[in-house]
Amino acid sequence: MITVQHLTKIFGVKKAVSDLSFTLEEGTSTALIGPNGAGKTTTLSMLTGLLKPTNGSVRMQNEQDIRKEIGFLPQFPNFFPWLTALEFTEMTAKLNGVSSRDAKKQSERVLNFVGLKNDMLKKTATFSGGMKQRLGIAQAIVHKPRLLLLDEPVSALDPVGRREMMNLLKQLQQQSTILYSTHILNDAEEMTDQLLFLQNGRLVEQGSLKDIRAKFDSYRYRIKFSSKDEALHFAKQTQLPTTMEESYVFIEIKDNFPTMQQLMSQLVVLPYSILKVERVTMTLEEIFMKVVGQ
Numbered sequence: 001m002i003t004v005q006h007l008t009k010i011f012g013v014k015k016a017v018s019d020l021s022f023t024l025e026e027g028t029s030t031a032l033i034g035p036n037g038a039g040k041t042t043t044l045s046m047l048t049g050l051l052k053p054t055n056g057s058v059r060m061q062n063e064q065d066i067r068k069e070i071g072f073l074p075q076f077p078n079f080f081p082w083l084t085a086l087e088f089t090e091m092t093a094k095l096n097g098v099s100s101r102d103a104k105k106q107s108e109r110v111l112n113f114v115g116l117k118n119d120m121l122k123k124t125a126t127f128s129g130g131m132k133q134r135l136g137i138a139q140a141i142v143h144k145p146r147l148l149l150l151d152e153p154v155s156a157l158d159p160v161g162r163r164e165m166m167n168l169l170k171q172l173q174q175q176s177t178i179l180y181s182t183h184i185l186n187d188a189e190e191m192t193d194q195l196l197f198l199q200n201g202r203l204v205e206q207g208s209l210k211d212i213r214a215k216f217d218s219y220r221y222r223i224k225f226s227s228k229d230e231a232l233h234f235a236k237q238t239q240l241p242t243t244m245e246e247s248y249v250f251i252e253i254k255d256n257f258p259t260m261q262q263l264m265s266q267l268v269v270l271p272y273s274i275l276k277v278e279r280v281t282m283t284l285e286e287i288f289m290k291v292v293g294q
């Protein structure tokens with residue numbers, strides 16, 4: 001649906017985005033992942049047309065002016081505080097080419113969809129962070145865009161707000177193509193067809209979660225001790241390479257070593273209460289760290 005080729009942005013001497021190439025297939029959801037300063041906002045700004053690339057191109061299938069087909073939620077949206085949610089959404093609808101006749105109806109529909117039915121006549125100044133983010137989604141979808149670009153849609157929210165937003169995004173995923181940036185990798189793990197790993201403006205890895213897991217994932221044992229002291233004691237005395245996290249000890253499995261049996265034979269002779277031993281995969285965050293070599 002959208003093809004990005006060799007996209008590059010240089011600010012003065014700073015190469016914020018360097019030679020990015022990827023495609024977004026119709027109806028899929030893609031997570032743009034990277035730490036602070038990786039180039040996520042710069043990339044999204046170039047896709048929206050707000051920022052001119054220094055080099056490279058962004059092409060949308062069957063479309064002359066891609067901006068009409070894009071809905072955008074900026075990282076720090078500016079909702080005019082003196083407007084009500086309905087007025088703000090209507091204004092955005094009109095700016096995006098919706099006729100005055102339809103703007104109100106469409107605004108009411110999307111505000112209802114994002115769960116602001118009972119708040120649409122309130123001034124945005126009175127909105128909480130979670131309500132503002134939902135309003136941000138409403139203004140992004142009011143003109144029925146084919147592509148949704150969302151800059152850190154969940155990062156600033158508390159766990160409850162994040163859950164609500166993720167549920168909303170999952171519903172949107174069924175009807176649009178989504179590209180969203182995040183540095184909260186658990187969220188990306190939950191909702192994504194494609195992952196783009198950005199580091200220092202470069203795309204260091206891309207693919208489906210399944211493919212990236214197949215390439216980088218490794219299995220580990222996770223042993224839960226009843227205290228941190230016991231975990232530490234075990235980690236010190238075993239010959240196996242370990243990492244620790246609170247009362248957990250992790251042991252990477254390489255070439256099928258150690259087997260569960262080999263591990264258990266070491267554990268059963270210990271004078272500790274071991275609460276759990278299991279074979280686990282890496283989290284997306286750990287895979288990302290592995291990909292970027294940290």
Ligand SMILES: Nc1ncnc2c1ncn2[C@@H]1O[C@H](COP(=O)(O)OP(=O)(O)OP(=O)(O)O)[C@@H](O)[C@H]1O
Pocket residue numbers: 011014015016034035036037038039040041042043075183
């Ligand atoms: N207008 C600008 N002028 C100069 N440098 C800029 C400008 N905008 C961004 N940069 C630099 O480009 C790099 C990428 O910034 P960008 O905001 O795209 O990163 P990001 O991944 O979105 O980070 P964050 O997660 O903190 O929002 C950073 O080093 C930033 O300082």
